[in-house]
């Protein structure tokens with residue numbers, strides 16, 4: 001990656017040393033990184049012009065979509081995706097130095113809900129009756145454990161959070177499946193692209209759409225709009241519209257640029273079929289170094 005020197009403010013799901021922080025620091029090593037406690041806080045910071053960009057998790061290979069991010073982008077915000085970061089995720093169990101000899105007897109495990117879920121089998125077999133406590137991020141869990149050295153508790157998170165908050169890793173790579181990656185969206189107010197060179201060639205576009213009501217085969221029609229144009233879909237998922245059972249919107253990622261004639265044609269045809277379509281923009285994928 002070749003970076004340009006900017007003076008930009010970037011919101012991320014903090015505190016420092018969260019996975020989102022590492023993804024953000026990898027993409028924006030010279031910018032002003034601002035931690036926020038929740039995903040909606042990060043998104044609102046862009047909407048309210050407190051920052052230029054926000055970096056938030058959107059999908060994990062083991063746990064699937066970060067539903068809060070997708071739902072908030074659909075229902076509450078009007079932002080664009082200007083880039084995507086893909087990071088390898090390795091989860092470790094960590095305790096206070098005072099508890100290193102006693103870690104097998106921990107009385108509580110703290111982490112982000114996605115991280116706890118990524119280690120479900122490990123926790124089930126090793127600590128089946130130990131309460132699991134959700135925190136706003138893995139780094140928030142590490143910070144909490146560090147602030148309570150007298151308690152025999154553990155956090156799940158990355159190596160950086162162990163270093164940052166002075167914890168000792170007692171068991172490494174406790175995530176249940178080896179292929180553990182998370183996608184992060186870089187969000188902005190304007191539909192643009194990050195001026196950062198990338199080795200990942202193909203651009204991607206994310207659409208959010210709703211189907212016309214009471215039309216049988218509507219989803220089939222939507223898929224055929226992309227299929228006959230040979231537009232490659234990398235994701236399709238439905239989420240509740242929150243207007244009633246059975247009401248959904250769809251998130252569709254296509255491996256193409258929204259300005260390509262075939263994609264423009266697809267969007268036009270979807271409109272003619274009675275769908276509402278919103279493009280979140282075309283963007284490139286950046287990899288964080290492993």
Ligand SMILES: O=C(O)C(=O)C[C@]1(C(=O)O)C=C[C@@H](O)C=C1
Nearest residue numbers: 018019020057112114137138182
């Ligand atoms: O808790 C963190 O460190 C985060 O950055 C959040 C988050 C997520 O929401 O999925 C990011 C990556 C990992 O999958 C686990 C947690």
